Amino acid sequence: xxxxxxxxxxxxxxxxxxxxxxxxxxxxxxxxxxxxxxxxxxxxxxxxxxxxxxxxxxxxxxxxxxxxxxxxxxxxxxxxxxxxxxxxxxxxxxxxxxxxxxxxxxxxxxxxxxxxxxxxxxxxxxxxxxxxxxxxxxxxxxxxxxxxxxxxxxxxxxxxxxxxxxxxxxxxxxxxxxxxxxxxxxxxxxxxxxxxxxxxxxxxxxxxxxxxxxxxxxxxxxxxxxxxxxxxxxxxxxxxxxxxxxxxxxxxxxxxxxxxxxxxxxxxxxxxxxxxxxxxx
Amino acid sequence: xxxxxxxxxxxxxxxxxxxxxxxxxxxxxxxxxxxxxxxxxxxxxxxxxxxxxxxxxxxxxxxxxxxxxxxxxxxxxxxxxxxxxxxxxxxxxxxxxxxxxxxxxxxxxxxxxxxxxxxxxxxxxxxxxxxxxxxxxxxxxxxxxxxxxxxxxxxxxxxxxxxxxxxxxxxxxxxxxxxxxxxxxxxxxxxxxxxxxxxxxxxxxxxxxxxxxxxxxxxxxxxxxxxxxxxxxxxxxxxxxxxxxxxxxxxxxxxxxxxxxxxxxxxxxxxxxxxxxxxxxxxxxxxxxxxxxxxxxxxxxxxxxxxxxxxxxxxxxxxxxxxxxxxxxxxxxxxxxxxxxxxxxxxxxxxxxxxxxxxxxxxxxxxxxxxxxxxxxxxxxxxxxxxxxxxxxxxxxxxxxxxxxxxxxxxxxxxxxxxxxxxxxxxxxxxxxxxxxxxxxxxxxxxxxxxxxxxxxxxxxxxxxxxxxxxxxxxxxxxxxxxxxxxxxxxxxxxxxxxxxxxxxxxxxxxxxxxxxxxxxxxxxxxxxxxxxxxxxxxxxxxxxxxxxxxxxxx
Numbered sequence: 001x002x003x004x005x006x007x008x009x010x011x012x013x014x015x016x017x018x019x020x021x022x023x024x025x026x027x028x029x030x031x032x033x034x035x036x037x038x039x040x041x042x043x044x045x046x047x048x049x050x051x052x053x054x055x056x057x058x059x060x061x062x063x064x065x066x067x068x069x070x071x072x073x074x075x076x077x078x079x080x081x082x083x084x085x086x087x088x089x090x091x092x093x094x095x096x097x098x099x100x101x102x103x104x105x106x107x108x109x110x111x112x113x114x115x116x117x118x119x120x121x122x123x124x125x126x127x128x129x130x131x132x133x134x135x136x137x138x139x140x141x142x143x144x145x146x147x148x149x150x151x152x153x154x155x156x157x158x159x160x161x162x163x164x165x166x167x168x169x170x171x172x173x174x175x176x177x178x179x180x181x182x183x184x185x186x187x188x189x190x191x192x193x194x195x196x197x198x199x200x201x202x203x204x205x206x207x208x209x210x211x212x213x214x215x216x217x218x219x220x221x222x223x224x225x226x227x228x229x230x231x232x233x234x235x236x237x238x239x240x241x242x243x244x245x246x247x248x249x250x251x252x253x254x255x256x257x258x259x260x261x262x263x264x265x266x267x268x269x270x271x272x273x274x275x276x277x278x279x280x281x
Numbered sequence: 282x283x284x285x286x287x288x289x290x291x292x293x294x295x296x297x298x299x300x301x302x303x304x305x306x307x308x309x310x311x312x313x314x315x316x317x318x319x320x321x322x323x324x325x326x327x328x329x330x331x332x333x334x335x336x337x338x339x340x341x342x343x344x345x346x347x348x349x350x351x352x353x354x355x356x357x358x359x360x361x362x363x364x365x366x367x368x369x370x371x372x373x374x375x376x377x378x379x380x381x382x383x384x385x386x387x388x389x390x391x392x393x394x395x396x397x398x399x400x401x402x403x404x405x406x407x408x409x410x411x412x413x414x415x416x417x418x419x420x421x422x423x424x425x426x427x428x429x430x431x432x433x434x435x436x437x438x439x440x441x442x443x444x445x446x447x448x449x450x451x452x453x454x455x456x457x458x459x460x461x462x463x464x465x466x467x468x469x470x471x472x473x474x475x476x477x478x479x480x481x482x483x484x485x486x487x488x489x490x491x492x493x494x495x496x497x498x499x500x501x502x503x504x505x506x507x508x509x510x511x512x513x514x515x516x517x518x519x520x521x522x523x524x525x526x527x528x529x530x531x532x533x534x535x536x537x538x539x540x541x542x543x544x545x546x547x548x549x550x551x552x553x554x555x556x557x558x559x560x561x562x563x564x565x566x567x568x569x570x571x572x573x574x575x576x577x578x579x580x581x582x583x584x585x586x587x588x589x590x591x592x593x594x595x596x597x598x599x600x601x602x603x604x605x606x607x608x609x610x611x612x613x614x615x616x617x618x619x620x621x622x623x624x625x626x627x628x629x630x631x632x633x634x635x636x637x638x639x640x641x642x643x644x645x646x647x648x649x650x651x652x653x654x655x656x657x658x659x660x661x662x663x664x665x666x667x668x669x670x671x672x673x674x675x676x677x678x679x680x681x682x683x684x685x686x687x688x689x690x691x692x693x694x695x696x697x698x699x700x701x702x703x704x705x706x707x708x709x710x711x712x713x714x715x716x717x718x719x720x721x722x723x724x725x726x727x728x729x730x731x732x733x734x735x736x737x738x739x740x741x742x743x744x745x746x747x748x749x750x751x752x753x754x755x756x757x758x759x760x761x762x763x764x765x766x767x768x769x770x771x772x773x774x775x776x777x778x779x780x781x782x783x784x785x786x787x788x789x790x791x792x793x794x795x796x797x798x799x800x801x802x803x804x805x806x807x808x809x810x811x812x813x814x815x816x817x818x819x820x821x822x823x824x825x826x827x828x829x830x831x832x833x834x835x836x
Contacts, residue, residue: 055745077816082748082836097656098701109517109833110683110694116746120682124699126671127679137684142309162669167667169659178750178836228814232626250786250807250817254748278745 008247016079028243037107037268046265048221051095051171051206054087057276061259062222069264070207074214079226081210082107082178082254083278088208089174097171100124100164104157105179113194126164126172128156152185158192164198173200175212214260225263228253252279283388283398283442283516284424287369287409288431289361289416292382293323299349299413300527300545304349313353321355348471358527363524363551364412367518371556372405377424377514380459383431385424387514393436409755410551421445430481434672445508451480452677457502458775468495468502521557524640525550532571532633539634540622545619546639547614554643560610561641564617569636588783601630608700609661610647618661623669628679631731672728689793691832692751692802694764747835749819756831760820767806767820772831784809785820794822801825807835 050064058064063086065071075081090113092099099122101108106127110120157175164173179187197219200207209216214223259272289295293311298304305325310333313322313332319339319733333342342348362381369376376386387391388401395401399422422442426449430438432451440448452712454472457480458465471494479485491499504510525546532541543566553573554561605620647661659667671680677698686693759767766785792802802824809815819836820826 026813030711053460076814077812077834078814078836080745081835082750083745085622086748098531098658105750106753107833109749109751110685112746114685115746120684122701124668125683125684126675128371156674158693159674163670163674167659167663169657169664171656197631246554246787250747252745255818263729276745278747280747 007169035274037218049204049265052091053084054089054091055084055276057274058224058257061257061272061274062224063264064261065206065208066221066264067204068207070193070219071222071223071224072209072214072216072220073210073226074211074227075215076212076228077178078132078253079252079275080253080257080278081226082112082176083116083253083255084171084224084226084257085174085208085210086113086118087175088172089113089123089204090117090119092172092206093122095116095171096122098122098124098173099171099172101129101174101176102126102157102160103176104128104153105186106194107176107179108123122171126157126160126161128153152184154188159190165205167194168203168205172206172207172208174208174210177209177215180211182212185211185213185281188215190217190219193217195240208219217262220261221263223259225258225260227256227258250280252277283422284427285386285388285402285405285418285419285420286379286385286424287365287373287386287405287416287418288428288432289365289382289409290432290435291323291325292361293353294325295382295416296358296490297354298325299361299364299549300357300542302413305415306615307346308333308345309351310342310348311353312353319352319584351530352528354526354528357528360526361414362685363522364549365409365414367556368408368412368414368554369403371408372401375514375516378517379428380425383459384426385428385514386790387424388420399437399439402439405439408556410804412556413549421448421508423511424514425505425510425512429456429505429508432459440508446481446484446506448718449508450479450484451508452480453478454480454483455521456505458478458507464498468498471495497525521551521559521643522640523550523561523643524638526636526638528636529634532635534620534633536625536629539625540618542637543621543639544618545612546719547617549683550639550641551612551614554612554641557643558646559643560602560606560612562610562644563642564605564607564621565606565640565642566603566621567640568601568630568634569637569638570601570630571635572599589807599632601632601634603628605660608698610644611662611665613662616666620669621667623666623673625759626674642690662738664699664701668756689791691803749833750836751833752831754819755832758820758829760822760829767808768811768819770808771829781811783811783815787820790824807830 002132047091048066048068051058053062053065073081073084077153089099091100094117101123103126108125108127110124113123161175164170193216196207197216209220214225216223254275254277257274257276261273283534289813294309294741298309299698306327308328308331309325310328311323312319313566317339319341321333321335321337321339323335324333328345328348331345331348331756333345333348339350342350346717350675352518358381362378365382365384366378368386373386373388373391374474375389377385385575386405388398391401393397402418402420405487405632406416411416417431417435417438417442419427419434419438421427421430421440422445426440426445429449429452430440433449433456438448453468454477458469472483473477477486483503486503488500491503494629495502500712527546529542550561603624605617605622605624613618630744645726656725666678681696683694684697746761756772759771759773760767761771765768767782768785769780770782771780785806787803787806789806790802792800792806795799797800803824804822804824806820806822808818808820818830819835821830823833
C-alpha cells in the first residue's frame with residue numbers, strides 16, 4: 001500500500017497563510033503568555049553617545065569613549081595607560097564636565113595633570129591608598145571609639161565608586177587600578193563590576209578603568225590594551241656606553257593600543273590597533 | 282487700619298512643647314525655682330483640668346498622676362519668641378512685640394497680597410502652628426482690641442471695623458490685665474465690688490464718674506473695653522539670628538536620639554528661614570556636655586572646628602562645637618541632618634550631652650537657572666552628602682579638589698574643598714602650573730597652552746603628555762653608581778624590582794626653600810629597568826640626606 005500523506009502540501013500552505021495569524025492571536029491572548037513580548041516589538045538598545053578620549057588615534061580606533069558604559073584600558077607599567085587617563089580627564093574637564101578620580105594607590109601626579117590640561121576645579125580626587133578607620137553603623141555611643149575597622153584601599157575604592165555612581169551627575173568617573181597588585185585586583189568580585197555597569201547604564205557618565213590586566217571582564221563595553229611599542233629614547237641602544245647620561249633625554253613613549261573588545265558598532269570597521277606617541281610635559 | 286494679634290497662651294509650656302510635641306496631649310507643668318522650693322510657673326490646659334494651678338509647690342503636685350514636670354527654660358522661651366516674630370514678619374514688616382507671648386502686626390496694605398482678613402488670620406495661625414506654637418489669632422480695627430480679642434477668644438477671631446465693643450463685651454474684665462500687679466489686683470477688687478464682670482459692663486459705666494473714682498487708669502480701661510483706643514505700633518527690629526536651643530532632662534549617650542532631636546531642631550530652623558525667604562550656608566552646632574567627663578576626640582579639620590572648654594568650677598560645663606560650611610545655600614532639613622550625622626559619627630563629642638544649640642547663618646537663597654546645553658553636573662545637595670560619606674571612608678583630607686602651590690618643591694599642592702559651581706570659565710586651566718624642573722619648561726607641549734579652549738584631540742602633533750605616576754610614600758632604594766651614573770638598583774622592600782639599569786638620563790638638579798627651615802635639594806634621573814617589560818622610573822637622590830628614592834614611574 002502506498003503511503004498517502006495525511007495532509008497535503010497545499011493544505012499546509014493554506015494553513016500557514018490563513019490559520020497561522022489566527023493561531024498567533026489566540027496564543028497571545030492566553031494569560032500565561034501575556035507577559036511575553038514578541039520579537040518584532042523588542043526595544044532596540046540605543047547606541048551610546050561617544051565622547052572624545054583626548055587622543056586622536058584612540059578616537060579613530062574606537063570612536064571615542066561611550067557614555068553609560070564601562071571602558072577599560074589595561075597594560076603594564078610604562079605602557080602609556082596613565083597618559084591616556086590624563087588625556088581623557090583633560091578632555092572631559094575641557095567639556096566643563098565634573099569628573100571624579102578614585103585613586104586606589106594615591107599615585108596621581110598633579111603636575112602631569114596640569115601639563116595635560118586638566119582643570120582641577122572640575123575634578124574630584126579621592127585618595128584611597130591609606131588605611132583609614134571607619135565608624136560602625138548607627139546606634140553608636142557618643143563616647144566610644146570601638147567597632148572601628150581598618151579598610152583596605154580596594155575596599156575603600158569600591159565603596160567610594162558606589163557612592164559616586166549613585167550620586168550621579170559626573171561626566172567621567174575613573175578607577176585607577178594601575179599600581180594595585182594583580183592578586184588584589186583579580187579579587188574584585190564580578191558582582192561589583194556588574195553593579196557599576198548597571199549604575200552607569202542609561203546615564204551620561206563614562207566609567208573608565210585602568211589596570212594592569214583586564215579586571216571587569218564582560219562588564220566592559222570597550223577593552224583597550226596598551227603596550228610600550230618602543231621607548232623612543234632607547235631606540236635600539238641598550239648599551240650605556242655610547243653617550244653620557246647627561247646627553248640623554250627621555251622625550252616620551254611610543255604606545256601601541258589594541259582594541260580587544262568592543263560591543264559598539266564601529267563605522268567604518270578598521271584596524272584594531274593604533275599607535276601614538278607621548279611627550280614629556 | 283486693621284491689626285492682627287497672635288497670642289500664645291501658657292507660653293513657657295508652649296516653648297517646651299516645641300522640642301517635645303508628643304507631650305501636647307499630656308498634662309504638663311513647668312516648674313521654676315531652686316530645689317526643693319520649686320513652684321509651678323505655668324501649666325497647660327490638661328493639667329489645669331486636673332486641678333494643678335500656678336503657684337503650687339512641687340510637693341503638692343507630685344501626687345497628681347499622669348502629670349509631667351519640666352523645668353522652665355529661658356533659652357527655649359527666647360527661641361520660641363524669636364520664632365513667633367519670624368512668623369509675624371513673614372506677613373508684615375511692622376511688627377510689635379507686646380509681650381513674650383503676644384505679637385501685634387499692622388495689616389495695612391496686605392489684603393491685595395494675602396487676601397481677605399479672615400484668610401490672613403488663618404494663615405497666621407497655620408504658620409505659627411508650623412513653627413510649633415499653638416496660639417490664638419485675632420484681627421480688629423485697632424491693636425488693643427485685637428490684643429484683647431486674641432487673649433480672650435481661642436482660635437481665629439475677626440472683628441469687623443466698628444464692632445469692637447459689641448464683640449469684646451462678652452469677655453471678662455480680667456483680660457484687661459496682662460500681669461498680676463498690686464494696682465491691677467486693686468482694680469479687679471473694685472470692679473468685683475461694683476459687680477462689673479464683663480467688658481460690656483465696664484463700657485456702660487458713666488465716663489465722668491469712673492474718672493472721679495479710678496482716675497485716668499479707669500478711663501483708659503473703659504476705652505479698652507469699648508475697643509476705642511488708638512496707638513501707634515512700636516516696631517521691633519531684631520537682628521537676623523536663627524538659633525534653636527533645647528535643654529535635655531537627662532544626658533544623651535547615643536547618637537540616634539541625638540539625631541532625632543537635631544532633626545526636629547533643623548525642621549524648625551528651616552521653617553523660620555523659609556518664612557523670611559532665606560537659606561543657610563553655615564550651620565553651627567554647640568553641645569554642652571555633662572560635667573566630670575573627659576572629652577577624647579577634638580581634632581580640628583578643614584571646614585569644621587571643635588572647641589573644648591575645661592570646667593573651671595562646679596557649674597562650668599564642657600562644650601563641643603562643630604561648624605558645617607556648605608558650598609551653596611541650602612534649605613533641606615534632611616540633607617542637613619544627614620551631614621550632621623556623618624560629621625558626628627566621624628567626630629563624636631566624647632561625653633554625654635545635656636544641651637543642644639543649633640544656629641544657622643542666613644544668606645540669600647541660591648538662584649540657579651538650568652540651561653538646555655549645559656553639561657550635566659551633580660546636584661549640590663547630593664554632592665555634599667556624597668562627599669561627607671566619602672570623607673567618612675577615606676578621611677577628610679583625602680577627598681576634594683587640588684590646588685597647585687606657587688613652589689618648585691615636590692608635592693607642591695594642597696587639597697581643598699570640592700566646589701565645582703565656583704568654576705569660572707574665563708580662568709586658564711594652566712595658570713597654576715609650575716614647572717617642576719628645567720626640562721619641563723623646554724617641552725614643546727607648551728604650544729598647547731596657547732589654545733586652552735581647543736579640544737586636546739584637535740591640537741598639534743605633540744598631543745599626549747607623558748604621565749608620571751607617583752609612589753606615595755616614595756620607595757627607598759640602594760643604588761650603585763658607575764662612571765658617575767646609576768648602574769644597579771636594589772629595593773629592599775620589593776624583591777621583584779630588577780637590578781640592572783639599562784639606560785639613565787640625568788641628573789637634573791634642583792633645590793629650593795633654603796631660606797626656610799625645610800630646604801630641599803635633589804638630583805633627578807630617568808632610568809629604564811628591565812623587568813617583564815622595560816619600565817621607566819624617576820630616580821631621585823636627596824642631596825641633603827644622601828638617600829636614594831624611586832619617586833615614580835612614567836606611564
